[in-house]
Amino acid sequence: MNGVFMRFGVAPIQWDWYWNWTVEEVLTAEKLGFDSIWILEHHGREDMYYPSPLVALAGLASVTRRVELGSCILILPLYHPVHVAEDSAMVDLISGGRLILGVGLGYRREEYDLFQIPMKDRGRRMSESLILIRKLWMEPIVDFKGVFFEVRGFSLQPKPLRKPHPPIWVGGWSSQALKRAAEFGDAWFIGPVGALPDVKNSYLKYMNALKSFNKTLSRLPLVREIYVAEESGEAYEKALKYIGGMYFKDYASWRHPLVKNAKSFEDVARDRFIVGSPDDCISQIERFSRELKITDVIFRVHYPGMNIEEGLKVIRLIGGKIKPYFEELKS
Template sequence: MLITRKIIRESMKFGIVPREWGYFVEESVEQCILAKRVGFSSIWIEEHHGNEYYLPSPLPTLAGLSQHVPGMMIGTSIAILPLYHPVRFASDGAILDQLSGGRFIAGVGAGYREHELKLFGIPMSERAGRMDESLIIIAKLWEGEVVNFKGKYYSLENFRLTPLPIQKPRPQIWVGGWVKQAIERAARLGDAWFPGPSGTISFIEENLEFYKECLEKYGKKFNGFPIMRDAYVAVSDDIAVREAEESINYMYGIDYAKTEHPLLKGKQLNIDEWITDRLLIGSPLTIIEQIDRLRKMGVNHLILRLSLRK
């Protein structure tokens, strides 16, 4: 067990998603400070709108949290990119990178909850096109180029972003998504494929080969990938499952299942599958074994949601 723990700590980085609901600020700050003290290296904030368990504004939230934990990376997990004009996201991201001293990672995705896109006047059918155009524009702007771009959704003429991010050539861009088109996009336009917590490990293993093939197609090397998981640790496996079951039932049996999520829409909850192939739940030894499985897959940055939603 000690050997495995040492190997894991030397080969993987760990991030945390702090509490994101209610009057969250004080508790989230305390969680982030504790996370840094015990060895976590990054903080992540999600984006959803009209849901009491998520925050709608990840970038300003990260700007605030970053001031309490100098040295920790900060990232969006994920920002719903079609909801932003690419110049707006690039500008806010550059300022966030400056405020944090060059610690920003942009985790982005197309979104899957139709009501959120509708709220901003974006048809579901436009997500992919807006994602592609935005990713191209944002990368060029962050790298300091004078951008001339004419697309279906966005147009820029002789525009150069100022101020630029601190990181060179730019902050990393991690691209989420579950369908083949999204995984190909991650290889083509991103720095990493960023699977979220909702897909099974088996599904990720199967699609990892496709991601590697896409990387090779675009002349890129596979250097590992980040992943996000829900996790809960207790003194024994049985106690962990019993204490986390209510939260699991809500998140996966109610919240995700009623959305347009490509993997979970209308899916019945099978608790045995969820605790063995999707979530990290159990005793410390069980969790270490589960994390080691991820390490062997090539996971180099593990982001954990540790706050139960009820």
């Protein structure tokens, strides 16, 4: 272990009309002492994602009391940054200062076509949006002129409650994305598809980028797919069914390169997913912790085909048998 205290987060079920399941999983996680709750974003998916992370987080803010609430991730180039700044400030106020704004580029051309935004502009739109959002949150009057957005004499009201502002976590894997995370973000948001060797390589690049901007590491969040069961065999069988089914159906339909080059579930899961008994999962999490200064680990716990009891069981096993192990190390 690297001696860094690790916070635990959950991305609950988030699709279709099962909002009551989302709330039940979130309240269970908060009761078990989890530190954060996360909502993802994609569009036109009935069995995996909500389309509006900030709307969902506002709803969860009204039923939770303690956990941080974050987007994982909000596809920032699809939005006007003034809307994001205003809506996220409202979520921060409703939650009592618990928002984390996680953002990324997205990769589905269909979503960019849907909103009639040229995908080739996404990187520059992202950088410009990050600059403007922070200014809107922190400055009394904003004058800004960029390539894509212009604001003259505008005062965002109300401001976020959290000071100096809600943390901004920036995802991405390319060298440019890592530089953007270091320059404009408060943390690099490590997505679930990166295998440990690739994550470590990108981590070193990110650390170098931080140094170039005279910054130091504050938080380093890691997102992982997980399936935990009392017995290793059951966990692997369920992971193959649920996580494997999701990747080889949905991610394959999106032409995701991870699935495109994989011949089996083992190829996809190796050095990426956390699967097994509680002891197995602890060992796998420790591998990442030994190599990286992870401060937050966020688990997606509910996959297409699972019922509410299966999702709750995974949350309870993490909260009851995995999380306490790392808390004891802290003490």
